[in-house]
Amino acid sequence: NAGVTQTPKFRILKIGQSMTLQCTQDMNHNYMYWYRQDPGMGLKLIYYSVGAGITDKGEVPNGYNVSRSTTEDFPLRLELAAPSQTSVYFCASSYSSGQGANEQYFGPGTRLTVT
Amino acid sequence: KQEVTQIPAALSVPEGENLVLNCSFTDSAIYNLQWFRQDPGKGLTSLLLIQSSQREQTSGRLNASLDKSSGRSTLYIAASQPGDSATYLCAVRGFNTGGFKTIFGAGTRLFVKA
Numbered sequence: 034n035a036g037v038t039q040t041p042k043f044r045i046l047k048i049g050q051s052m053t054l055q056c057t058q059d060m061n062h063n064y065m066y067w068y069r070q071d072p073g074m075g076l077k078l079i080y081y082s083v084g085a086g087i088t089d090k091g092e093v094p095n096g097y098n099v100s101r102s103t104t105e106d107f108p109l110r111l112e113l114a115a116p117s118q119t120s121v122y123f124c125a126s127s128y129s130s131g132q133g134a135n136e137q138y139f140g141p142g143t144r145l146t147v148t
Numbered sequence: 149k150q151e152v153t154q155i156p157a158a159l160s161v162p163e164g165e166n167l168v169l170n171c172s173f174t175d176s177a178i179y180n181l182q183w184f185r186q187d188p189g190k191g192l193t194s195l196l197l198i199q200s201s202q203r204e205q206t207s208g209r210l211n212a213s214l215d216k217s218s219g220r221s222t223l224y225i226a227a228s229q230p231g232d233s234a235t236y237l238c239a240v241r242g243f244n245t246g247g248f249k250t251i252f253g254a255g256t257r258l259f260v261k262a
Contacts, residue, residue, distance in 0.1 A: 066250070075152070075237060075252030076192075091249060123191060136182055136197040137239075137250065141190065 034059050037140035039124050045146045046114040054109040054143050056124030064127045065107040066091075066137065067099065069120040076123060082107055083129075114147045121145070150175045150242045154253035161228055162261050169223040169256045171238035176216045179241040183212050183223050186235045186255070195236075196223070228260045 040055045058065065063084045068076035068091075078091030082101040096118060098110040107126075111118060124140040151174045161167050171181070180199045184192040196205045196212040198221070204213040211224040225232060235255040242251065 068252075073254065075154075075254045076239075077252070078249055081249065092251075125192075136194050138194065139184075139192040 036060065037124055037126055037138050039122075039140035039143050041143060042141070043144045045148065046111075048114060048116065048147060050114050051110070051112045052114070052145075054111070054122055054124075054145075056107045056109070056140060057105050058107075058124075058126040058138070059105065060126060060128070060138065061104060062126035062128045062138075063104065064129055065101065066125045066127075067097070067107070067109045068123045068125065069093065069118075070123060070142075071120050079109065079122075111145075116147050119145060119147045150240060150251045152238060152240050152251050152253040154236075154238060154256050156256060157254065158257040158259075160259045160261065163228060163230060165228050165260075166224070166226050167228055167258075169225070169236050169238075169258070171221040171223070171253055173219045173221075173240045173251075175242055176219050177242055178216065181212075181214055181221050182239045182241075182250075183210075183221075184237045184239065186237060188234075192237065225258075228258075230260050230262045233258055233260050 037058045066081045067079040070076045077093045080099040082088045088099050122143045125137040127137040128135050153172045155170045182197045183195040198205050198214040209226040214221045235257045237255045239250045239252045
């Protein structure tokens with residue numbers, strides 16, 4: 034298994050541009066998540082999904098959009114990029130049977146700079 | 149609102165020392181608590197996951213405990229090695245946030261001197 038993969042690894046955007054961060058997992062996990070990590074800080078949840086076709090907002094959703102058309106893929110869309118979105122973005126996945134949530138597996142991250 | 153705090157923010161110890169990292173949370177209604185390791189410029193690696201019904205988990209030189217009533221977890225690292233140098237993050241998944249949202253602490257940056 035490749036686990037959780039993210040592309041691209043690095044990206045520089047100009048203010049006002051848009052882009053999509055890709056995330057794919059091959060572990061058949063039902064839950065997927067997007068986090069951002071600012072320097073010296075913990076991770077903050079942007080959006081999450083409990084299954085294909087179902088998404089919900091996390092702590093810091095403004096400026097982002099997501100979709101979940103398949104179990105494997107959970108892309109994060111940035112519209113009108115702003116300097117405040119400069120961060121490292123992590124995608125994660127986990128399996129939940131309803132009896133409790135299992136451990137999360139993380140991708141390697143995408144380092145985004147908006148100038 | 150769940151808040152997760154990790155103390156200390158940074159720690160430097162000589163090789164071979166046993167050490168404890170602390171994590172506290174404000175809402176005891178949790179599904180589980182997970183400890184991660186993050187190396188500079190890298191993603192997160194899961195170390196230990198403690199379900200709400202458990203009191204501790206062990207993996208090699210690592211032992212994590214959970215006390216829900218006091219809102220605390222500790223990560224014990226025995227016989228520390230320079231390769232243990234990294235940032236350690238704890239993350240809590242809670243009921244009151246729908247059980248699906250995970251709140252992270254800011255991490256403890258550990259440096260083990262050879």
